[in-house]
Amino acid sequence: MDDLKSPEFGEAMQTGGPRTISFGPFQLDLARRRLSRDGLETPLGERALDVLCTLVAADGEVVSKRDLLAKVWPGVTVEENNLQVQVYALRRALGEDGDARGYIRTASGRGYRFVGDGPPSAAPAVPEQDIRYARGRDGAHLAYAIAGEGPPLVRAPLWMSHVEHDWKSSIWSGLLVALARSHALLRYDGRGMGLSDRDAAISFDAAVDDLEAVVDAAGLERFALLGISQGAAVSLAFAARRPERVAKLVLAGGYARGRLVVAPESAAALEATKTLVREGWGRDNPAFRQIFTSLGFPEATAAQMHELNELQRLSATGEAAARIMDMQAHIDVSADLARIRCPTLVLHSRDDAWIPVERSREIAREVTGARFREIAGANHVVLPQSPQFADYVGRILAFLAEP
Structure with a gap:
C-alpha cells in the first residue's frame, strides 16, 4: 500500500x-x-x-x-x-x-x-562512544563500546568487526547510527578480532561465553540481541542457554549450520582457502581480500570496496582469520532452534553469495513464531544506497519497538 x-x-x-x-x-x-x-x-x-x-x-x-x-x-x-x-x-x-x-x-x-531549524551545523556525524574492556573466562580481553540511549540492544560480533573503525564505515554507520538513535547499542569485537585479544584461543563455546562476559561487564540483565552473519549462531546459542536474558532476537544473513556441517565434501576447498588467508591476508596489496569483498558485496561502490578491504585487514591477522574461518565452518546450533522462545525476526538477502538464503529459512522454520523476510539483492549486508535499505532498517526498528 x-x-x-x-x-x-x-x-x-x-x-x-x-x-x-x-x-x-x-x-x-x-x-x-x-x-x-x-x-x-x-x-x-x-x-x-x-x-x-x-x-x-x-x-x-x-x-x-x-x-x-x-x-x-x-x-x-x-x-x-x-x-x-x-x-x-x-x-x-x-x-x-x-x-x-x-x-x-x-x-x-x-x-x-x-523543527524547521534542523540539526546544528557542527553536529557530529555519529554519536560519541567510549571503548571499554571485559574479560572472558580464560582472561582474554574483549573490547566493547556503547552508544546511544534507550532499551539495550547488543550486536554480537561478526566477520569482520572493529569497534573503532566499523563505527565510521559507510557500510555500517547508517545502520548503527539508526539503531543508536533509539537504543543503547552495545557492540564488541570477538576474540581474535579488532581491539580484542588477537592471540586468544578461538572456539564457538568461547564465543558464546564471551557474549555473557561482555553484557555482565556492561551491567545488562535483559536485552535485545542482533546477530549478523556468524553473530546469528552465537545469538541463537546464547538465547537457548540463557532465555531469561534475551528479550528479542534479530538475525540477518545468518546460519545455524556452518559450511562443513552442511557440505562435508567442501573440506579440501576450505583448507586451501585457509592457507591462502594465512599467507595473503595482512599484505598491503588488497587483491586477495578483494575476492571476499567482491563475493559478499557485489553491488558496493569502489570506495566501499576499499573500505571493506581495509576493515578486513585491520580486523584480524591472517592466522586469526584462518582460525575464525575454521570455527565458523564447524558451527552447528540446529539443536538449539526449537528451544528459542523470544520474538524473533529473520532477514536475508535473496542472492547472498556468502551465506545462501536457505540457511536463514532453516532458522525461521525451526524457531517457534519466527518472522522471515527475504530482501531483494546480492549483498551479504544491505548497503545504505540500496533501495531496500530504508525498509530493512525500518523493519528492524519497528520489530524492536513492539511491546
Whole structure:
C-alpha cells in the first residue's frame, strides 16, 4: 500500500498557507508536492512525502502516530511499523542518519514533530562512544563500546568487526547510527578480532561465553540481541542457554549450520582457502581480500570496496582469520532452534553469495513464531544506497519497538 498515491491528501495540503516552505538547504513545494535541496529535486516516496507535509503543516506541534496514520493512509487500517518505515525513509532523505536532533523529532510515546531549524551545523556525524574492556573466562580481553540511549540492544560480533573503525564505515554507520538513535547499542569485537585479544584461543563455546562476559561487564540483565552473519549462531546459542536474558532476537544473513556441517565434501576447498588467508591476508596489496569483498558485496561502490578491504585487514591477522574461518565452518546450533522462545525476526538477502538464503529459512522454520523476510539483492549486508535499505532498517526498528 505504501506505493499508492493519496490525491485527497495532496489537495488538502494545497489550501491555505504558503505554497513553499524552506528549511536549511531544503525547499518543500506543497502545491507541486516536491521536495528539493538547493534547487535539485530530492527523491521521496509518496507516503514519506505525506508524512513530511503533515508534520510541516502542524507548525512545530507534535502530531500523534494515530493522526499521522489517519492522514497518510486515509480510510485504510495499517500497522504502526508502516509509519516508522516512512519516517526513517524521510530522515534519510533529509540527511539525518547521524543526528538525533534533526528536522524530524520523536516525541517519545506520542508521535513526531517538525523543527524547521534542523540539526546544528557542527553536529557530529555519529554519536560519541567510549571503548571499554571485559574479560572472558580464560582472561582474554574483549573490547566493547556503547552508544546511544534507550532499551539495550547488543550486536554480537561478526566477520569482520572493529569497534573503532566499523563505527565510521559507510557500510555500517547508517545502520548503527539508526539503531543508536533509539537504543543503547552495545557492540564488541570477538576474540581474535579488532581491539580484542588477537592471540586468544578461538572456539564457538568461547564465543558464546564471551557474549555473557561482555553484557555482565556492561551491567545488562535483559536485552535485545542482533546477530549478523556468524553473530546469528552465537545469538541463537546464547538465547537457548540463557532465555531469561534475551528479550528479542534479530538475525540477518545468518546460519545455524556452518559450511562443513552442511557440505562435508567442501573440506579440501576450505583448507586451501585457509592457507591462502594465512599467507595473503595482512599484505598491503588488497587483491586477495578483494575476492571476499567482491563475493559478499557485489553491488558496493569502489570506495566501499576499499573500505571493506581495509576493515578486513585491520580486523584480524591472517592466522586469526584462518582460525575464525575454521570455527565458523564447524558451527552447528540446529539443536538449539526449537528451544528459542523470544520474538524473533529473520532477514536475508535473496542472492547472498556468502551465506545462501536457505540457511536463514532453516532458522525461521525451526524457531517457534519466527518472522522471515527475504530482501531483494546480492549483498551479504544491505548497503545504505540500496533501495531496500530504508525498509530493512525500518523493519528492524519497528520489530524492536513492539511491546
